[in-house]
Amino acid sequence: MLIKDDIIEKIKSGEITTLFRRWSRPGAKAGGSQMTQGGVIGIDTVDVVEPRDITDLDARDAGYASVEDLLEHLNYRNDPIYRIRVYFKGEDPRIALRENVGSEDLDEVIEKLAKLDAGSKRGPWTQEYLQLIQDMPATYSGLLADTLGLSIPEFKPWVRKLKALGLTESLSPGYKLSPRGEKVLEALRNLKS
Numbered sequence: 001m002l003i004k005d006d007i008i009e010k011i012k013s014g015e016i017t018t019l020f021r022r023w024s025r026p027g028a029k030a031g032g033s034q035m036t037q038g039g040v041i042g043i044d045t046v047d048v049v050e051p052r053d054i055t056d057l058d059a060r061d062a063g064y065a066s067v068e069d070l071l072e073h074l075n076y077r078n079d080p081i082y083r084i085r086v087y088f089k090g091e092d093p094r095i096a097l098r099e100n101v102g103s104e105d106l107d108e109v110i111e112k113l114a115k116l117d118a119g120s121k122r123g124p125w126t127q128e129y130l131q132l133i134q135d136m137p138a139t140y141s142g143l144l145a146d147t148l149g150l151s152i153p154e155f156k157p158w159v160r161k162l163k164a165l166g167l168t169e170s171l172s173p174g175y176k177l178s179p180r181g182e183k184v185l186e187a188l189r190n191l192k193s
Helices: 005-013 056-061 067-073 093-099 103-118 126-135 141-147 152-164 179-192
Strands: 018-022 033-036 039-049 081-090 168-170 175-177
Touching (some): 018 056, 056 067, 126 141, 126 152, 126 175, 126 179, 175 179
Antiparallel strands (some): 018 081, 033 039, 039 081, 168 175
């Protein structure tokens, strides 16, 4: 579920507590959470609703002046309407992780990267990606993908795995290595020498 920056800020402040989406199947589940560019959004409930069941309070909780305004915003397709009750759960834990460069967890991260490499049908890739991002920071992802002979949809999920470990940071455009990523790449190079 994509959530725009301004909506995330309003969820953080409590101004927005409800989102509405048209989905052919649920794109979120009750009790779950979603990592966003602005932090973690918690999901209380996910319900299918009919337009006639949407109240003025629902519309205001979603940041709309009226039910009519909300429904106008949802007229982009005919899939069922989902009402998602949300709250701000906390800051992105990857931010603190990016700064964690202690040697005590270095071996653990390198072990996780080895597992990612071992589980890949393409073979070892993690050090190559880290090196590419270090060599070409703030570079459009399409160019990075092309450098590796991949499409953007083939490339991005792998970078997200590195980001989840706190090794990269997203920029506009592209990526850069975090302090933790720099330390891990240096350790990987030392292992091979």
